[in-house]
Each structure stands twice: as C-alpha cells, then as structure tokens.
Amino acid sequence: MFDFIDLIYLVIDIHSSINVNINDLIQIIDDAIKTLENERQAGSMAGGKVNGGLVELQIPGKIVIIGDIHGDLKSFFKVLYDINFEEFLVDPNNKVIFLGDYIDRGNNSIEVLYSICYLKQKYPNSVILMRGNHEAPVEFPFSSHDLPHKIIEYYGERWGKLIYTKKILRFFRLLTITILIHDQLLLVHGGLPTEDIGSIIDLKRSIASAQENHIHNKILEEILWNDPLRSPTKRDWDFSKRGIGKLFGINISRKWLNISRTKVVVRGHEPCQGFKIDHNGMVMTLFSCKQAYPNFEAAYLMMSGKQLKSIHDGIDLSNYVTKIF
Ligand SMILES: [Mn+2]
Structure with a gap:
C-alpha cells in the first residue's frame, strides 16, 4: 500500500493522480466496512x-465539516493539508464530518473513495462519513x-461489477443519514423531509429507520435529495426540478430545529x-468541490467546540468557513 501523506503532496504539488491498484481498493473498502460494522454493533x-x-x-x-467532493481529489486533499489532518485526526476529541457525495461528476471518484475509506479505518474515532444522494440505494x-x-473501465467488466455490487454498495449502506450535534447542529446531505413530525422521539425514530423503510416512505429520499425552498411563500414545500425529492420551506426548518433543539441545519448538495x-x-x-463546477467555489468549515457552542445561526457559523484555493 502507498504512503498516504506522500500522495497528498503529489496531488497538490504536481497535480498528479493516483493509480489505485485493485487489491488495494478491495482491501481498503473491506477495512472501512469492518470498521463501520463494528461501530454499529457497539452502538x-x-x-x-x-x-x-x-x-x-x-x-x-x-x-x-466538508461538503460535496464529487471526485475532486485536489480540492479534497487541499482541505486535508490545510487542516493538518494527521495531527487533527489523531485526537479522538476532534471530528471531521463529510456530508456525502464523494463520487461522480469529477475525474477521481475511485481515488476519493479510496481516500475516505482510508481515513475512516485509520481514524475511526474522528471521522464520520454521511450518505449523499450519489451513494443512494440502487432503487x-x-x-x-x-x-x-x-x-468497469478501470478494472474490467467482471471485477468492476463485482467490486461495485459486493463492496461499494455494501459500504454505502453503512453510511450515516443524519447527525445531531447536541444543542447546535443538525446535519444532512440534502434537506429536511416534509413529512409531519410531532416530537423528538418521532424525529429520531423516522431517521433511524429511514434506510430500512426507504421503499415504504419518503424520508430517506427527501433527506438525500431535498433543497431549501428559496422564494418567500406560504407553502410548506414545493416540487423539485430535480424530479426527485422536494423543496422544503422555512416552516419545516423552524419546526425541525425546534424539535431537535438545534440551531442550524448544515447540508451540502447544491453548488454555491x-x-x-x-x-x-x-x-x-x-x-467543497470545484473541478466539475468551474463557475462555483469550494469551501469547508472548521471551528473549535467553544466557538460552536457560541453560535446562534448560520450567519454566525459562516465566520468559520474557509474557501479552498
Ligand atoms: Mn447531492
């Protein structure tokens, strides 16, 4: 296996790419799956x-917090470099949270997949990987x-299909749908579901079971695909141009924040x-990616727990956003 640190310098300095060997890829996905399964078993x-x-x-x-990466290895490694990731991640009190959408659109999806699996198995206590709509179930x-x-292009028809169906889809199923950070943040990839919820118990139950119920209700689809409704309207939600998911309105945001006793919803999913x-x-x-979206910018969020405790809304939070490049 290659030295991850050397790789980071290589990609950032020389604009090089990596060739991920098939055995290395299978091994690292297996390690990440094992790590995630052990964590789930331990609760x-x-x-x-x-x-x-x-x-x-x-x-x-x-x-x-890192938003969509979409195969943009260079932007991703620049963040790791900027945060001095080894020192950061070796402390189990520190957390790096990924909002999902690691793959597709950019040039280096396989390398990004390799790298997130590497980080999760190497620093399990500090890394949380969320599920984006690009990591959704095959339905x-x-x-x-x-x-x-x-x-399939990289590894051939037979091995390619096998890695995708037996390894990668299994890995996707283990990713996190929602994170609640006590009193402060509610994290999802896309947005808040429009389904009516009455209490914190309701909310936790519907998120916890979103995955197993994804055929029967819309919770998973909406968390992965929804966007905030922009124009002022009395409607609680509207249909989405994406053809999947919905647009959730300000009343839904207010309700979810009240019930979860948090202050800001942090999500990715939309270029900005x-x-x-x-x-x-x-x-x-x-x-957090730029390669496939040249007209937009990439950024990540970094702050101390003390700073996080002091924020009241997303405007406070935006003080801790750093642009990449
Ligand atoms: Mn997305």
Whole structure:
C-alpha cells in the first residue's frame, strides 16, 4: 500500500493522480466496512451514539465539516493539508464530518473513495462519513451516477461489477443519514423531509429507520435529495426540478430545529460560492468541490467546540468557513 501523506503532496504539488491498484481498493473498502460494522454493533460511532441512520454527538474539541467532493481529489486533499489532518485526526476529541457525495461528476471518484475509506479505518474515532444522494440505494437510479461505469473501465467488466455490487454498495449502506450535534447542529446531505413530525422521539425514530423503510416512505429520499425552498411563500414545500425529492420551506426548518433543539441545519448538495445561507440563517449549505463546477467555489468549515457552542445561526457559523484555493 502507498504512503498516504506522500500522495497528498503529489496531488497538490504536481497535480498528479493516483493509480489505485485493485487489491488495494478491495482491501481498503473491506477495512472501512469492518470498521463501520463494528461501530454499529457497539452502538457507538466516532464517540457518538449510533442508531440506524442517526448519530448523536456531543460538542467535539474541534470540528471540520466538508461538503460535496464529487471526485475532486485536489480540492479534497487541499482541505486535508490545510487542516493538518494527521495531527487533527489523531485526537479522538476532534471530528471531521463529510456530508456525502464523494463520487461522480469529477475525474477521481475511485481515488476519493479510496481516500475516505482510508481515513475512516485509520481514524475511526474522528471521522464520520454521511450518505449523499450519489451513494443512494440502487432503487433510486439517476443518470449522473458514473462511478459504476468508471469502475468497469478501470478494472474490467467482471471485477468492476463485482467490486461495485459486493463492496461499494455494501459500504454505502453503512453510511450515516443524519447527525445531531447536541444543542447546535443538525446535519444532512440534502434537506429536511416534509413529512409531519410531532416530537423528538418521532424525529429520531423516522431517521433511524429511514434506510430500512426507504421503499415504504419518503424520508430517506427527501433527506438525500431535498433543497431549501428559496422564494418567500406560504407553502410548506414545493416540487423539485430535480424530479426527485422536494423543496422544503422555512416552516419545516423552524419546526425541525425546534424539535431537535438545534440551531442550524448544515447540508451540502447544491453548488454555491463555497457556502450559502437560507431560511433566515436556519440553513447553511456547504460545497467543497470545484473541478466539475468551474463557475462555483469550494469551501469547508472548521471551528473549535467553544466557538460552536457560541453560535446562534448560520450567519454566525459562516465566520468559520474557509474557501479552498
Ligand atoms: Mn447531492
């Protein structure tokens, strides 16, 4: 196996790419799967309480949140370099949270997949990987999912299909759907579901079971695909141009934040100038890739637990956003 640190310098300095050997890829996905399965069995993921798709975390020592990567290895490695990732991740009080959408669209989906698996198995106590719509169950087909084709192109028809169906899809199923950070943040990939919820118990139950119920209700689809509704309207939600998922309105944001006793929804999913704020500061979007979106910017969030405790809304939170490049 190659030295991960050398790789980072290589990609950032020389704009090089990596060739991930088939055995290395299988090994690292297996290691990540084993790590995630062990965590689920123990009921504890990266120091938080895990129940199905939900992870509940206390305020960490320091936190980094990374939005969509979409195969942009260079932007991803630049973040790791900037945060001094080895020193950061070796401390189990610090957390790096990925909002999902690691693959598709960019040039280096396989290398990004390799790298997130590497980070999870190497630093299980500090890394949480969330599920994006590009890591959705196969019952949600969509045209921009190019990873399966790339895998076959790289490793051939027989091995490619096998790695995708037996390894990668199994890995995707183990990813986290929602994270609650005590009193402060509610994290999802896309947005809040429009289904009516009455209490914190309701909310936790529907998220925890979102995965197993994804055929019977819309919770998983909406968490992975929804976007915030922009224009002021009396409607609680609207249909989405994506043809899947919905647009959730400000009333839904207010309700979910009240019930979960948190202050800001942090999500990825939409290209923007690194970050954007919706619903009067109740929703922050974070986007961390540039390669496939040259007209937009990439950014990540980094702050201490003390700073996190002091924020009241997404506008406060935006003080801790750093642009990549
Ligand atoms: Mn997305």
